[in-house]
């Protein structure tokens with residue numbers, strides 16, 4: 179039981195990083211990124227491919243971060259020509275494109291079978307202390323990302339982001355570079371997602387195209403909505419709750435005697451129900467955004 | 477020749493022009509009213525001057541300089557433009573004072589302070605409520621705030637999108653009084669989109685009527701006020717006149 183909870187906590191912390199990243203984009207800036215998993219994938223595959231060729235892990239991680247920052251900035255720049263709705267669709271399409279590339283370039287990514295035996299951390303420890311160490315690491319990285327996110331949204335720049343989100347035309351007329359702000363947010367937040375991808379790959383020692391399915395993005399969206407779009411603290415709580423829900427429902431088939439091939443769909447249904455429930459009954463999330471506190475500082 | 481729009485085709489989505497060859501001249505220090513039914517492209521016309529829509533043909537010049545190449549966020553200062561969008565044009569959770577300060581984001585700190593004080597003095601209603609949240613203001617006060625915020629940078633051109641929408645008759649009257657007074661005091665050119673045709677034309681020098689992305693009528697304000705087609709047109713009727721037959725360029 180403890181092992182199970184520890185495992186959930188590690189993955190929840192890693193997803194918490196993704197939730198912080200998405201919250202910077204969607205919550206603070208109004209960037210509807212439906213392709214978050216693509217940035218996760220860049221980090222994951224940079225780690226997988228680099229370590230497969232014998233590179234030390236920091237190099238793989240660094241490559242992932244740099245690539246994700248560049249990709250994030252490029253995707254942000256698409257906002258120059260694409261209206262918000264079209265931008266959202268484009269992110270989904272780009273992430274799917276990346277997944278298809280991962281699936282089909284066998285020589286680079288080992289195609290559908292994925293990259294396994296990615297070296298893990300803390301291999302000298304026993305299983306339980308290893309997970310404990312992992313939890314410490316993931317929590318540390320999560321705290322770091324949270325701190326960065328607070329710096330971004332709390333400062334003068336955070337107010338600009340909210341203007342950009344609420345009233346882009348008005349923000350521009352007041353002299354704020356709307357596309358520039360989006361590019362900056364993407365360049366800061368996309369590497370967080372890549373970091374999560376890299377950590378996750380080291381944690382489970384594997385990365386495959388199956389992990390880049392749009393469902394992962396949807397899961398993070400659910401965490402952000404449940405926690406409270408726009409509130410970094412709430413979003414971390416949302417990540418913990420949704421991840422726990424998602425992992426507990428793993429046992430649905432045992433408890434209710436459902437064929438295990440149906441249980442997977444049922445888990446997704448539960449997450450979807452949580453999302454709908456919150457959108458419908460508590461659209462501000464568990465911890466709604468505190469506009470006043472963040473905005474009013476001059 | 478303060479603002480010149482020359483035969484522009486503009487829109488939001490490639491291949492779907494909203495403005496289909498629109499030409500408008502707003503003389504220096506004049507007030508020009510834009511009328512027209514919903515969806516006829518009035519807001520888009522203002523946005524094309526500010527740079528929020530794509531212009532595929534034609535050009536926009538402010539004080540004789542082409543603005544089309546200047547990115548939107550530079551235009552306000554580079555071409556001395558002030559913009560008040562339609563609806564939701566103040567930041568509700570922020571105070572009146574903070575809303576004004578936001579308007580001066582690109583000014584130096586001392587300029588911003590001085591200008592905020594100056595505008596609060598000019599609009600005592602705002603001064604009284606300077607610490608109140610903007611969303612606690614009445615409709616008329618909000619429009620006053622939105623316009624005052626646009627004045628923070630001392631623009632020489634003011635673009636207003638339906639400022640009287642949803643206001644009480646008394647507030648509408650006050651608003652148009654405010655516009656006339658701003659023109660005198662700030663020496664600005666005003667292009668205002670309006671539904672209150674009669675009241676807006678009364679303070680304007682010229683007016684134009686847009687229908688489905690074209691200028692259907694363009695003339696002196698008094699002439700338009702007397703034109704019975706104007707009331708039909710801006711209420712949504714289809715003109716039997718071909719576009720731009722009225723005293724264009726008057």
Ligand SMILES: Nc1ncnc2c1ncn2[C@@H]1O[C@H](COP(=O)(O)OP(=O)(O)O)[C@@H](O)[C@H]1O
Nearest residue numbers: 488489494512513514515516517518519520521
């Ligand atoms: N952001 C937008 N994206 C796509 N089409 C738009 C957008 N805003 C307005 N339109 C379309 O442009 C046309 C003119 O709109 P608008 O300029 O707002 O009209 P008006 O201000 O005269 O009511 C309408 O058909 C409207 O549907």
Ligand SMILES: [Mg+2]
Nearest residue numbers: 518519520562
């Ligand atoms: Mg309009």
